[in-house]
Amino acid sequence: xxxxxIQINNISKHFKDVKAVDDVSFEIKEGEFFSLLGPxxxxxxxxxxxxxxxxxxxxxxxxxxxxxxxxxxxxxxxTNMVFQNYAIFPHLNxxxxxxxxxxxxxxxxxxxxxxxxxxxxxxxxxxxxxxxSNQLSGxxxxxxxxxRALVRQPKVLLLDEPLGALDKxxxxxxxxxxxxxxxNIGITFVFVTHDQQEAISMSDRVAVMNDGKIQQxxxxxxxxxxxxNIFVSDFIGETNFLKAETKSxxxxxxxxxxxxxxxxxxxxxxxxxxxxxxVVCSVRPESMMISNVKSDWDICLxxxxxxxxxxxEMTRFYxxxxxxxxxxxxxxxxxxxxxxxxxxxxxxxxxxxxxxxxKK
Amino acid sequence: xxxxWKKVYAKNDNVKAYxxxxxxxxxxxxxxxxxxxxxxxxxxxTQVNMMEIDYTFTFQRYIDFFQKNLxxxxxxxxIKISFLVTLIxxxxxYPVCYYIAFYVKxxxxxxxxxxxxxxxxxxxxxxxxxxxxxxxxxxINSSLINAGILSEPLTFLMYSETAVVITLTHAWAAFAxxxxxxxxxxxxxxxxxxxxxxGLSRFEVFWKITFPLSLPxxxxxxxxxxxxxxxxxxxxxxxxxxxxxxxxxxxxAYFGKINNIPLGAASATIMLTTxxxxxxxxxxxxxRLTQRLT
Numbered sequence: 001x002x003x004x005x006i007q008i009n010n011i012s013k014h015f016k017d018v019k020a021v022d023d024v025s026f027e028i029k030e031g032e033f034f035s036l037l038g039p040x041x042x043x044x045x046x047x048x049x050x051x052x053x054x055x056x057x058x059x060x061x062x063x064x065x066x067x068x069x070x071x072x073x074x075x076x077x078x079t080n081m082v083f084q085n086y087a088i089f090p091h092l093n094x095x096x097x098x099x100x101x102x103x104x105x106x107x108x109x110x111x112x113x114x115x116x117x118x119x120x121x122x123x124x125x126x127x128x129x130x131x132x133s134n135q136l137s138g139x140x141x142x143x144x145x146x147x148r149a150l151v152r153q154p155k156v157l158l159l160d161e162p163l164g165a166l167d168k169x170x171x172x173x174x175x176x177x178x179x180x181x182x183x184n185i186g187i188t189f190v191f192v193t194h195d196q197q198e199a200i201s202m203s204d205r206v207a208v209m210n211d212g213k214i215q216q217x218x219x220x221x222x223x224x225x226x227x228x229n230i231f232v233s234d235f236i237g238e239t240n241f242l243k244a245e246t247k248s249x250x251x252x253x254x255x256x257x258x259x260x261x262x263x264x265x266x267x268x269x270x271x272x273x274x275x276x277x278x279v280v281c282s283v284r285p286e287s288m289m290i291s292n293v294k295s296d297w298d299i300c301l302x303x304x305x306x307x308x309x310x311x312x313e314m315t316r317f318y319x320x321x322x323x324x325x326x327x328x329x330x331x332x333x334x335x336x337x338x339x340x341x342x343x344x345x346x347x348x349x350x351x352x353x354x355x356x357x358x359k360k
Numbered sequence: 361x362x363x364x365w366k367k368v369y370a371k372n373d374n375v376k377a378y379x380x381x382x383x384x385x386x387x388x389x390x391x392x393x394x395x396x397x398x399x400x401x402x403x404x405x406t407q408v409n410m411m412e413i414d415y416t417f418t419f420q421r422y423i424d425f426f427q428k429n430l431x432x433x434x435x436x437x438x439i440k441i442s443f444l445v446t447l448i449x450x451x452x453x454y455p456v457c458y459y460i461a462f463y464v465k466x467x468x469x470x471x472x473x474x475x476x477x478x479x480x481x482x483x484x485x486x487x488x489x490x491x492x493x494x495x496x497x498x499x500i501n502s503s504l505i506n507a508g509i510l511s512e513p514l515t516f517l518m519y520s521e522t523a524v525v526i527t528l529t530h531a532w533a534a535f536a537x538x539x540x541x542x543x544x545x546x547x548x549x550x551x552x553x554x555x556x557x558x559g560l561s562r563f564e565v566f567w568k569i570t571f572p573l574s575l576p577x578x579x580x581x582x583x584x585x586x587x588x589x590x591x592x593x594x595x596x597x598x599x600x601x602x603x604x605x606x607x608x609x610x611x612x613a614y615f616g617k618i619n620n621i622p623l624g625a626a627s628a629t630i631m632l633t634t635x636x637x638x639x640x641x642x643x644x645x646x647x648r649l650t651q652r653l654t
């Protein structure tokens with residue numbers, strides 16, 4: 001496994017005044033399931049299109065398997081793409097769609113037949129050879145698009161939000177299937193999505209993008225547990241933000257005053273400067289507890305519940321803590337079957353679950 | 361009585377449908393079906409002399425048509441002129457539509473309006489304006505002579521087949537632009553990107569994806585230009601001279617000056633049948649061809 005199968009070196013792409021991709025550099029390993037995650041307009045699709053050759057960078061260069069592809073047109077690149085709308089040619093049937101990309105590879109008639117047969121088996125579409133795009137369901141179309149790209153045996157498969165058009169249940173199924181498929185064939189996948197759950201559940205590594213820049217590039221669990229900034233923390237999963245100010249630094253720890261709650265000593269993983277008000281504390285819903293009895297956790301606050309809304313696995317509480325209105329989200333399992341007398345409750349947080357982040 | 365009809369009307373969807381269709385139906389029957397039937401029946405009569413028609417049923421007029429070399433030649437010439445007009449229009453209009461559909465990002469409508477602007481003036485005026493451009497003392501000839509490139513005017517420009525082809529091409533271009541534009545506009549650009557992604561060059565992508573997908577528009581444009589131009593008689597009458605005369609001019613003469621209505625009707629019927637046959641063949645061949653292409 002090479003560590004730099006795809007090299008993205010100082011890539012920028014400007015559209016007039018808009019910096020869609022702004023001086024981005026990173027590497028993707030061979031055989032990796034790599035996701036580009038971010039809100040719409042963050043530059044993730046532009047970056048994918050730069051890899052495919054539909055756009056050319058304003059500056060920087062791209063290498064795949066040691067070869068500079070920066071100036072190569074799409075048909076000369078070792079990549080293939082699964083389009084967001086699948087782009088199944090409507091005038092060709094499934095078989096011809098899949099064969100379409102093989103005509104320039106100089107394969108023998110038998111070889112073409114075998115490859116088509118194999119790939120149809122791989123995506124479980126045997127027997128659909130004669131169908132046209134308008135005779136297929138969304139999920140089947142997605143499989144055809146996948147087969148058409150994979151049959152060329154590209155070094156890198158690019159996927160542009162391929163699951164976006166499917167309903168939730170089918171999407172979950174396809175996530176698992178794509179992941180298994182990728183592990184079986186071992187091709188490098190670069191997957192673009194705005195769905196954080198999708199990126200987290202499928203990928204080996206995820207690059208979170210915003211404003212044309214990489215905000216954080218790490219394994220999915222790292223993104224959740226150790227977000228590097230407020231954007232990542234907010235974008236990945238649900239979280240509660242608490243206003244904070246740093247005081248004196250103390251080795252790997254720092255003294256932080258959190259809103260009206262008081263001063264606490266917490267871990268300073270990100271080397272955040274002392275005496276700064278440009279910081280914020282983040283606490284994940286499952287690290288908070290709401291109860292009707294006092295707990296022995298590091299922080300335990302009296303609060304009054306004004307309103308609750310049940311969201312399924314999480315519940316949102318609109319509470320008043322020390323005279324301040326606050327919205328907090330808590331895992332539903334942490335307060336199940338509890339009744340609150342006069343809406344009085346206790347909110348408990350453990351210090352080790354508080355992450356301190358820079359606002360910018 | 362009225363109550364009875366109200367009941368019938370409320371219960372029967374067919375009655376409702378025909379009531380709604382009746383204005384259009386009456387118009388079509390009076391303006392299309394009746395004249396066609398008259399034309400068909402007249403083509404089977406015989407003109408005895410200037411005033412008299414023999415109403416005995418005969419196919420002789422159709423035989424007459426094919427025995428008269430002039431008529432067959434004119435029919436072939438009409439088809440040839442229309443074919444040329446259609447081909448030139450397609451070749452010139454297609455790239456324009458392609459450009460507007462894929463490369464113009466803003467104000468596509470403005471482009472289309474500007475392109476069709478000349479067509480807001482009357483057909484006849486446009487034909488006359490070509491007379492001014494193509495004539496022996498017209499814009500082209502006089503400027504070429506003044507520039508010293510020519511000593512004598514080009515005669516093939518005016519009162520010729522060339523003049524008819526040029527004028528008809530210009531006159532009908534707008535009608536080709538619209539179906540072509542609509543069919544190209546509908547093509548998702550990701551199909552073209554997918555083609556490139558799957559290893560094809562720009563040229564191959566055009567022939568294997570863009571062109572086949574725009575085929576409905578191409579066939580539409582062919583029919584919309586070919587059908588009216590094959591029967592056009594204004595342009596050949598004004599600009600065609602003897603060389604550019606078409607079958608429709610002859611048909612007009614049979615109904616007028618020559619006064620042989622049955623032979624005129626037979627010629628018209630033959631022309632109609634030929635046009636129908638050609639359109640069927642053209643659309644089938646085009647479809648077959650693109651299937652071969654892809």
